Amino acid sequence: MYGGLIIAAAALATFARVLAMMGLSIVTGWLLGYASLRSRGFESAYIPAIAVLESVPVIGFFPLVLIIFVERIGGPLGVEMAADFLVFDAVVWNIWVGIYQAFKTVPRDLEEVADNYGLGFLGKMRKLYVPYSIPRIAANLFPSFADGLFYIMASEVISVGVHTYEVFGIGTLLTGYVAGGQMAGIYYSILAIGVGVVGFMTLFRYFARASVAKYGLDTAAQIRRRERPAPRLGSSAWVTLARPMRRLSRYAASAVLASVARPVRSVSGRAPRLARAAGYAIGIAILGYIVYSSYRLIAAVPAATWSELLSDTPAMLYALAVDYGRVAVITGASFAISVLAGYYLATHVRASAIVIPAVQTIAAFPPPAYFPLIYMATYTYMDALPGGIGAEVYVFILGFLSTFYYVFFSFWMGVQSIPVEFWELMDNYRLGFWERLRRVVLPATLPYRVSGISSTVNSAWGGLMVGEYWPGVVPGRNLEVNVGLMKLLDVYVSQGYLHRAAWASLLFGAVVAVYSLLFTERLMNLSRSRYVVEEGIFAA
Amino acid sequence: MGSSPPPVLQGQDLSFSVGQRVIFDGINIETYKNELVSIIGPSGVGKSTLLRVLGMFVRPTRGRVLLHGEEVTRPTPRIALVHQSIATFPWMTALDNVKLALQGRGLSKEEMEERARRALEVVGLSGFERFYPKEMSGGMRQRVAIARALAGDPYVLLMDEPFVHLDELTAERLRREIYDILFSEGSTLESVVLVSHNLNEVVELSDRVYAMRGSPARIVGELTIELERPRNQYNPIFSEYVSELYSMLSIGE
Numbered sequence: 001m002y003g004g005l006i007i008a009a010a011a012l013a014t015f016a017r018v019l020a021m022m023g024l025s026i027v028t029g030w031l032l033g034y035a036s037l038r039s040r041g042f043e044s045a046y047i048p049a050i051a052v053l054e055s056v057p058v059i060g061f062f063p064l065v066l067i068i069f070v071e072r073i074g075g076p077l078g079v080e081m082a083a084d085f086l087v088f089d090a091v092v093w094n095i096w097v098g099i100y101q102a103f104k105t106v107p108r109d110l111e112e113v114a115d116n117y118g119l120g121f122l123g124k125m126r127k128l129y130v131p132y133s134i135p136r137i138a139a140n141l142f143p144s145f146a147d148g149l150f151y152i153m154a155s156e157v158i159s160v161g162v163h164t165y166e167v168f169g170i171g172t173l174l175t176g177y178v179a180g181g182q183m184a185g186i187y188y189s190i191l192a193i194g195v196g197v198v199g200f201m202t203l204f205r206y207f208a209r210a211s212v213a214k215y216g217l218d219t220a221a222q223i224r225r226r227e228r229p230a231p232r233l234g235s236s237a238w239v240t241l242a243r244p245m246r247r248l249s250r251y252a253a254s255a256v257l258a259s260v261a262r263p264v265r266s267v268s269g270r271a272p273r274l275a276r277a278a279g280y281a282i283g284i285a286i287l288g289y290i291v292y293s294s295y296r297l298i299a300a301v302p303a304a305t306w307s308e309l310l311s312d313t314p315a316m317l318y319a320l321a322v323d324y325g326r327v328a329v330i331t332g333a334s335f336a337i338s339v340l341a342g343y344y345l346a347t348h349v350r351a352s353a354i355v356i357p358a359v360q361t362i363a364a365f366p367p368p369a370y371f372p373l374i375y376m377a378t379y380t381y382m383d384a385l386p387g388g389i390g391a392e393v394y395v396f397i398l399g400f401l402s403t404f405y406y407v408f409f410s411f412w413m414g415v416q417s418i419p420v421e422f423w424e425l426m427d428n429y430r431l432g433f434w435e436r437l438r439r440v441v442l443p444a445t446l447p448y449r450v451s452g453i454s455s456t457v458n459s460a461w462g463g464l465m466v467g468e469y470w471p472g473v474v475p476g477r478n479l480e481v482n483v484g485l486m487k488l489l490d491v492y493v494s495q496g497y498l499h500r501a502a503w504a505s506l507l508f509g510a511v512v513a514v515y516s517l518l519f520t521e522r523l524m525n526l527s528r529s530r531y532v533v534e535e536g537i538f539a540a
Numbered sequence: 541m542g543s544s545p546p547p548v549l550q551g552q553d554l555s556f557s558v559g560q561r562v563i564f565d566g567i568n569i570e571t572y573k574n575e576l577v578s579i580i581g582p583s584g585v586g587k588s589t590l591l592r593v594l595g596m597f598v599r600p601t602r603g604r605v606l607l608h609g610e611e612v613t614r615p616t617p618r619i620a621l622v623h624q625s626i627a628t629f630p631w632m633t634a635l636d637n638v639k640l641a642l643q644g645r646g647l648s649k650e651e652m653e654e655r656a657r658r659a660l661e662v663v664g665l666s667g668f669e670r671f672y673p674k675e676m677s678g679g680m681r682q683r684v685a686i687a688r689a690l691a692g693d694p695y696v697l698l699m700d701e702p703f704v705h706l707d708e709l710t711a712e713r714l715r716r717e718i719y720d721i722l723f724s725e726g727s728t729l730e731s732v733v734l735v736s737h738n739l740n741e742v743v744e745l746s747d748r749v750y751a752m753r754g755s756p757a758r759i760v761g762e763l764t765i766e767l768e769r770p771r772n773q774y775n776p777i778f779s780e781y782v783s784e785l786y787s788m789l790s791i792g793e
Contacts, residue, residue, distance in 0.1 A: 427615040
């Protein structure tokens, strides 16, 4: 046995970290979701803040995390908090948005019943809002768990300059085994992760089915408010093929995607003044904290450093452009494969009953854990390729493995949402495959594909962050591309240039957020205005 | 029926099961030229499923469907389905929605456009060609769906409670117009099968009615309605037909 107990304990510690952060996200999501129901002011700050923060990939926070937790707090607690924060950032957005949307789509009838019987905050939460949000939460456990695991592998060991900080977990153990070339340790660690992933995914799947069976609505109850679609709506694709879940997804999609009009009737009108004021106060406090932190950061940087950072900026932007090219290639390839595979599976129920759960499980298995094995088996062939092509291929593989599932499930879920009437019409008029794709399937899935873009791009960045600069990917070998902002970030952090890393990540975050707001949001608006497939069914 | 003209659509010994549960069994249905045939029955009896079996959107567990004497094995534009939930593609204009029925028939763009316009004209939607479904009322959307079905030159139209999602006034108006629309001059349509649980609607529109009930459901009665058109529901004979259909459905209850 190769340190079997230690490996098991480390795997448990890692899973516990991810699950604890998911739990924290759920509880905070309930509170913030309720606050946004009660206060239009808070909602106005909360939702755009999520949209921006969610669009900045986890790694964008990395240098900030190092500065705050590792340098300022320090010690084992600081490192633990840094790792936890990164996991929290990976898991939280899906869950918060899912809960918010669930709260916003509570049927008016049920709310009126709750009001009728005078339920207060705790009563409404316990009897109405929390139960109503359970299916959404259940659906979001799959991607959150997968996202969390991906980043925990990268965040349990942090190297800053000559210092290496680590927390106890399977990521740390695995890094050590890879560095030492201890194959048995690598295999057992991967086995431990595999057992955990399969076990938890099975549990989540069971929970998802049970939660929809118990808490899912199966009537066409009037929905009070309709809001923006989940930035990661594709995530709900992770729900199983179980019929109740399909019903949920259809219900959820029609409720959430149908319109983006502002709420017809906001409860804020009925909210107590105190709650509204508290909402505004929280919103202002969050904004104030962000502004203050930014000011402190800027003020603390000497003028000489600013000039150095500014002179580095063109190179950083060039590296970012190269990375965007990589992300585009990865996303494009994932999309092309997803369209074919997703369409096939969505139209072949038996095949999808086997393949979808299998893909869900594989998707939750963090690529950084098994990538060294792929590298080990192939680097001799890649070395034969000219220039940096081998490294590019590896980065593509890592990016693809981290991304494919999101694109795939977004598309698959979109195909699932196409009403049966449309399929019947396509059969009726005997449309061929390409006609179906061009005229119906691609337009109908547009909102899902656009929703999935932010998860997809985010995951692709994660893959690049790991793959562009990986010293000691196997003993004695480094994986390194020529140019890339993710590589620069990695190098700055590992060499201790935290100010450069912070600047690069700030630029990165700003570009990604602007891109998201200008491009993704616009595309989303377009898809909402015309491509909501549920609106094609008129059933008054 | 030895001297009857040949049937347009025939459902022979149709049976359908879900798992071990037999939904309907031994159903025989025939439609003839220029005939609107209705199928009535309580909710959940399998009327809509039977309609889909007649169009081969769903395969029967047993039995077969013949169109002009030839077996139908898969959905065809010659048997067009109009849905209960009014189905129009939100990203296509009214004209594009109708043009969908003309895909793959080797028509030129101009020809397709011309035929789609004509179909919209038949259902009274001239001038609304560039409208998106979202910009139309439920009644207009259902007209688009009917125009689409007619544009494909069908012999048989299957209508699954087509008025159920419309408000009463719109439904009433469309009901009044639908017979003339369906059997208008130049239409290839030969018969219509309507599924409904609205007995007034059925008497107003049908030439013949099949009543389905039981578990598994079977045809428990057939009634030919011989009333002049347009029909007036305040006519005592109209009410007698409604009562008769009601009795067919409630026998044994």
